[in-house]
Amino acid sequence: MFTELKREAYEANLEIPKQGLAIYTFGNVSAFDAARGVFAIKPSGVPYDELTPDLMVVVDLDGDIVEGSGRPSSDTKTHAVLYREFAGIRGVCHSHSMYAVAWAQACREIPVFGTTHADHLTEPIPVTEPMSDDAIERDYEVETGHQIVQRLRGLDPHEVEMIIVACHGPFTWGTSAQKAVYNSRVLEEIAQMAYLTRTINPIAPPIKETLIRKHYLRKHGAGAYYGQVETPDVIDGLK
Numbered sequence: 001m002f003t004e005l006k007r008e009a010y011e012a013n014l015e016i017p018k019q020g021l022a023i024y025t026f027g028n029v030s031a032f033d034a035a036r037g038v039f040a041i042k043p044s045g046v047p048y049d050e051l052t053p054d055l056m057v058v059v060d061l062d063g064d065i066v067e068g069s070g071r072p073s074s075d076t077k078t079h080a081v082l083y084r085e086f087a088g089i090r091g092v093c094h095s096h097s098m099y100a101v102a103w104a105q106a107c108r109e110i111p112v113f114g115t116t117h118a119d120h121l122t123e124p125i126p127v128t129e130p131m132s133d134d135a136i137e138r139d140y141e142v143e144t145g146h147q148i149v150q151r152l153r154g155l156d157p158h159e160v161e162m163i164i165v166a167c168h169g170p171f172t173w174g175t176s177a178q179k180a181v182y183n184s185r186v187l188e189e190i191a192q193m194a195y196l197t198r199t200i201n202p203i204a205p206p207i208k209e210t211l212i213r214k215h216y217l218r219k220h221g222a223g224a225y226y227g228q229v230e231t232p233d234v235i236d237g238l239k
Contacts, residue, residue: 002040002067005033006056009040012091012177013056017048019185021095028073029093031177032083037061039083039092043070074141081145082173086157091177093184099191100170100184103127107166110190111206113197117190118207118215125187126151127164144168159220162187 008031016027025048030041040056057068061080065072073079079092103110103125110125112118117125128147135143148163148171161183162172170191172183197204206212219226 002033002038002058003053005031005038005040006058007053008091008177009042009056010051010053012093012181013042013051014048015178015181016093016095016184019181019188021093021097021181021184021188023096026096027094028075028079029177029181030073030076030079030091032090032092034083034090038066039079041076041079042073043068044073046070075144077139077141078145078148078171081142081149082171085145085149086152086173088158088175089173089180090175091180092171092173093177093180094169094171095184095188096169097184097188097191099195100164100188101168102195103191104164104166104169109164110194112212113194113204114207115211115215116193118212119219120183120186120190120216121160121162122212122216123155123160124206125162125164125190126155126160128166130166 009029012029012031016022021027025045028042030039032039038058038060040058043055043057046055055070057070057072058066059072059076060066061084063077063080075094082092107127107130109127112124128151131143131147144165147165151163161174162170164170170184170187172180172187174180174183217223
């Protein structure tokens with residue numbers, strides 16, 4: 001019934017160890033079917049080399065299992081909050097990549113130090129506030145989602161597709177499960193570059209706003225000119 005959705009989630013989850021974003025059973029990716037209001041997610045505690053498409057667990061936005069015999073990822077409720085709150089996203093990824101987690105443990109946002117960062121977003125990569133004791137005791141995974149949503153107030157989640165949860169780690173999202181993983185890999189690269197920048201020069205400033213805008217708009221928006229544009233002739237195989 002959910003064959004393609006589970007395959008999408010399965011293939012995206014395999015990218016986590018492939019891209020060096022987590023070890024052992026850490027991390028998870030989900031793929032969302034908005035029309036049916038369900039998403040497929042990695043089963044909890046299963047090593048990546050033991051995964052199959054059939055092992056993916058399909059749940060609804062309340063976290064109830066719709067299809068699958070296993071227990072879904074412990075982060076399932078966080079994914080559900082993001083799908084409910086960020087209309088239009090179709091994939092969520094949570095990784096434990098080293099440098100992004102280091103920034104999370106330091107409870108620091110990542111400044112825009114260079115054009116690699118600016119190619120993907122014009123804002124510092126945001127960090128949430130550390131979670132209160134009450135929130136931790138209430139429903140930790142739901143509250144994690146609420147923290148992400150709260151921190152993104154005033155920002156467009158389709159432009160800022162990544163965040164660092166303080167003391168925990170990164171969450172990313174996108175228009176597909178694969179795009180969510182892509183954003184996690186980009187976040188890790190930016191996090192490492194930023195760490196090295198601060199190591200070399202502890203008082204390194206962010207780059208100029210004009211350079212940030214220039215690099216972002218080369219890839220995004222109506223005036224973007226990075227990459228190739230397929231013409232009908234190329235698509236039809238006539239050239």
